[in-house]
Every structure is written in structure tokens, then in C-alpha cells.
Amino acid sequence: MSTCESPTSVAVRTCHSVEEQAALLDTWNQSYCQISRGVFAGSITTLAIGGFRVHIERLNRTVYQRGEVAANEIAVGIPFQLEGHALLCGQASHRNALHVFSGEGGFEFLSPDQHLVVNLEVSPENIANRAAREQLEMLRPRLSKRAGLIPVASTKLQEFRVALESMLGMLTKMPHLTKDMDIAETFERSAVFGLADVLATEPDLVTQSASRTSRHxxxxxxxxxxxxxxxxxxxxxxxxxxxxxxxxxxxxxxxxxxxxxxxxxxxxxxxxxxxxxxxxxxxxxxxxxxxxxxxxxxxxxxxxxxxxxxxxxxxxxxxxx
CATH class of the missing domain: 1.10.10.60 (Homeodomain-like)
Structure with missing residues (x-):
């Protein structure tokens, strides 16, 4: 495993086994099992900004994941790439749904061969911006009761992806910005109200059908x-x-x-x-x-x-x- 870290809360790590990758999500109590054949290559980019920890995870093999987020944490995944068969807690996983990993009892995720997900991990009490903190408390019941999928409108989720990609791209290139309090509050507001905007939408009909729970x-x-x-x-x-x-x-x-x-x-x-x-x-x-x-x-x-x-x-x- 090779590591490139900076003192400004941004770390990029590449992994050669699923065991190495699972260990990097230290607060998620993760265990991974590689399902599909072939050489594993994965990476996790972690950013800490404001009250958020962001994990950008890439995988090139089908992996069966189990984990449990701390009770006070909210953890939501925004899928950027999901190519292949995937399930989250028995529900058919797809790009047009928020992937909730927080909640009692933990989660199980069968991630596909081509996997790129941006995971937002946050504790509402750690959010400095008052408006964002209050909004996140309002969202907590939907995002921390039980792990699973929340189908949403594809157009609105894509808008949120574009916004996240811009913010995270800038912070990765200029990691010192994560220490700026004003910029941190701007990120908090953008992330929290972006999530609220997505959750206020109705899911596509195709998404509703795709999210049926697996009977087995x-x-x-x-x-x-x-x-x-x-x-x-x-x-x-x-x-x-x-x-x-x-x-x-x-x-x-x-x-x-x-x-x-x-x-x-x-x-x-x-x-x-x-x-x-x-x-x-x-x-x-x-x-x-x-x-x-x-x-x-x-x-x-x-x-x-x-x-x-x-x-x-x-x-x-x-x-x-």
C-alpha cells in the first residue's frame, strides 16, 4: 500500500488487496471479501473539512462489504460509477439512489467490478454553520435509522454529483483550503443543502422498480x-x-x-x-x-x-x- 499524505487533511492511498482497503475506513468497522477474480486495485481519497469526512472510494473487483458506522454518525454514499450487479442490504443498487450506510445493525454492500462512490460522513453536532446543522438534524431520521437505498430523481442527483466533483477536485488540488474556516462552512452548507435538495425530489419510476428488496x-x-x-x-x-x-x-x-x-x-x-x-x-x-x-x-x-x-x-x- 502506498500513501501520499499532507498535513492539511487530505490523504490519497492506493491498495493491492481488499484487506488493505477495508482497514482505511477505520471508523466504519469494515470487512471486505473479494468475489470476482483478478488482481485487485483500489484507492481511497480522504478529506476532512468542517464537520465532514469525505471518502472517495474506487474498486475494480466485485467486493462483499460489511460494516457499521458509529451511532452518532450519518454516512451517505453518492454513486459516480456502478457498473455490474450490486446490492445494498438486499436492494438492487444503482446510480439514481443515495446509498445510506448509517443506521442500527450496520450494512452489507455487494459492490460491482467498476465502483466509484463518494461517501459523506458527518456528525450534525460537529457542523459549525448553524443553518446547515439545523437542516442536517431535520434529515437525520431519514439518514440514520437504517442502512439502505433512497431512490431520488436522476436529474437532481446528477446536479449534486457535478457540484461535489467541482468542490472535491479543488480541495484535492489545494488541500490547504480545508483549513480555512470560511471555506469549510461553505462546503458544509453546499453538502448539507445539496443533500436536502436531492431528498426533496420524487424518484424516477425505473428507480422504484430497481430498488425492490432481494428475497434471498x-x-x-x-x-x-x-x-x-x-x-x-x-x-x-x-x-x-x-x-x-x-x-x-x-x-x-x-x-x-x-x-x-x-x-x-x-x-x-x-x-x-x-x-x-x-x-x-x-x-x-x-x-x-x-x-x-x-x-x-x-x-x-x-x-x-x-x-x-x-x-x-x-x-x-x-x-x-
């Missing part, structure tokens, strides 16, 4: 929790069905609809991700692989390289540098 998301969640609980996790679909008291057909359909992959492939992806994480501190590849049920090291290495774009031995060497 709860089953997918149950499988993930079961597999992640410990290395003594189900290694076959048959065992999953027994543990969850469901049929193979129901399980298969749920995964195909929600994630676009079958449950067997999903459990292997989770376990591969666990091995990748353990390689940060493991004594050997064999130790990490066998802990998560990979006993044929030749086949494991081939699967690992196909999924992450490098051999497990290369990952181990990279973390030992």
Missing part, C-alpha cells in the same frame, strides 16, 4: 456468517443445507439471484479471502491454507492465483517486506 439476501447473510465463524466451517453445499435447514435448490436460487454465483463457489471465495488475510502473519502458505480446508496445495495455489492474480507465496513475500 437473508439466506446469503446466514451462509456468510456460518462460513466466517471459524475454520471449522461447512465445506460442502450439502453441509450448508443441513446446517441452515434448507434445500439445495433454494440455496442455489438464492445465490444465483443475489450474487450471481453458486453457493459452493461463494464458500470457496470466502475461504480464499481468509487465507489471504492470514498470510499477513502466517509462518507458511501451508499453515494458512490447511487452516481453511485447502489440503491439496497444488490445486489451492492454482485457485488462489486465478482469483487474486498472484501466487500465495508471492502474497506471503509481499507482506514480509
Amino acid at each position: 439476501w437473508q439466506l446469503v447473510r446466514a451462509v456468510r456468517e456460518l462460513v466466517e465463524a471459524s475454520p471449522d466451517c461447512p465445506l460442502t453445499v450439502a453441509e450448508l443445507c443441513v446446517r441452515l435447514r434448507t434445500s439445495r435448490r433454494t440455496l442455489q436460487y438464492a445465490f444465483e439471484e443475489a450474487l450471481g454465483i453458486n453457493p459452493f463457489s461463494y464458500t470457496r471465495v470466502i475461504r480464499l479471502g481468509k487465507v489471504q488475510r492470514e498470510l499477513q502473519s502466517a509462518n507458511s502458505v501451508t499453515e494458512a491454507a490447511t487452516r481453511w480446508g485447502f489440503w491439496h496445495l497444488g490445486n489451492f495455489s492454482a485457485e488462489y492465483r486465478e482469483h487474486f492474480g498472484e501466487l500465495p507465496s508471492e502474497t506471503l513475500r509481499r507482506y514480509r517486506r
Whole structure:
């Protein structure tokens, strides 16, 4: 992971694994699992200005994210690029909706291969501008009760994107401006009232249809929790069905609809991700692989390289540098 930081509250970081990227959102208690195959390349640009922390996140692989924002925080994502199948808390994710990550119980987000989202994180009590603070308190019930999508009018959301792009582009190029109190208050007003303007609109009809809750998301969640609980996790679909008291057909359909992959492939992806994480501190590849049920090291290495774009031995060497 390479880092370029300035003393003026702007940091740009690039990452080579989902574990590195998740760790950068330190206040979100995030965990990531790479779903699609290939070399991962991601980045997060973080700006602190006024009462806001802004995270500009880029991902090039499908990632299953889980996290929970602090109870006093409001966190809203504005999608700039979402290409591919995506779900937020079981709802079909798309560009014409605000992505609310704050709320009781946390969130689960299946982000697509091409992902660029600007996340606004704020505590109303930290907003210096009184009018913006009062407006944000009025918006709090809609933005902090439960994570999920809020469909809005596409034209109004696009106007907000353009405004954000201009402000963030300037602040990234001239980070010293984030320390100017007048500029900080201007940003606060622009961001808060921009959100209020977007939330006052009616969603497009297409958006309403696209945001229907996935009927099978709860089953997918149950499988993930079961597999992640410990290395003594189900290694076959048959065992999953027994543990969850469901049929193979129901399980298969749920995964195909929600994630676009079958449950067997999903459990292997989770376990591969666990091995990748353990390689940060493991004594050997064999130790990490066998802990998560990979006993044929030749086949494991081939699967690992196909999924992450490098051999497990290369990952181990990279973390030992």
C-alpha cells in the first residue's frame, strides 16, 4: 500500500488487496471479501473539512462489504460509477439512489467490478454553520435509522454529483483550503443543502422498480456468517443445507439471484479471502491454507492465483517486506 499524505487533511492511498482497503475506513468497522477474480486495485481519497469526512472510494473487483458506522454518525454514499450487479442490504443498487450506510445493525454492500462512490460522513453536532446543522438534524431520521437505498430523481442527483466533483477536485488540488474556516462552512452548507435538495425530489419510476428488496439476501447473510465463524466451517453445499435447514435448490436460487454465483463457489471465495488475510502473519502458505480446508496445495495455489492474480507465496513475500 502506498500513501501520499499532507498535513492539511487530505490523504490519497492506493491498495493491492481488499484487506488493505477495508482497514482505511477505520471508523466504519469494515470487512471486505473479494468475489470476482483478478488482481485487485483500489484507492481511497480522504478529506476532512468542517464537520465532514469525505471518502472517495474506487474498486475494480466485485467486493462483499460489511460494516457499521458509529451511532452518532450519518454516512451517505453518492454513486459516480456502478457498473455490474450490486446490492445494498438486499436492494438492487444503482446510480439514481443515495446509498445510506448509517443506521442500527450496520450494512452489507455487494459492490460491482467498476465502483466509484463518494461517501459523506458527518456528525450534525460537529457542523459549525448553524443553518446547515439545523437542516442536517431535520434529515437525520431519514439518514440514520437504517442502512439502505433512497431512490431520488436522476436529474437532481446528477446536479449534486457535478457540484461535489467541482468542490472535491479543488480541495484535492489545494488541500490547504480545508483549513480555512470560511471555506469549510461553505462546503458544509453546499453538502448539507445539496443533500436536502436531492431528498426533496420524487424518484424516477425505473428507480422504484430497481430498488425492490432481494428475497434471498437473508439466506446469503446466514451462509456468510456460518462460513466466517471459524475454520471449522461447512465445506460442502450439502453441509450448508443441513446446517441452515434448507434445500439445495433454494440455496442455489438464492445465490444465483443475489450474487450471481453458486453457493459452493461463494464458500470457496470466502475461504480464499481468509487465507489471504492470514498470510499477513502466517509462518507458511501451508499453515494458512490447511487452516481453511485447502489440503491439496497444488490445486489451492492454482485457485488462489486465478482469483487474486498472484501466487500465495508471492502474497506471503509481499507482506514480509
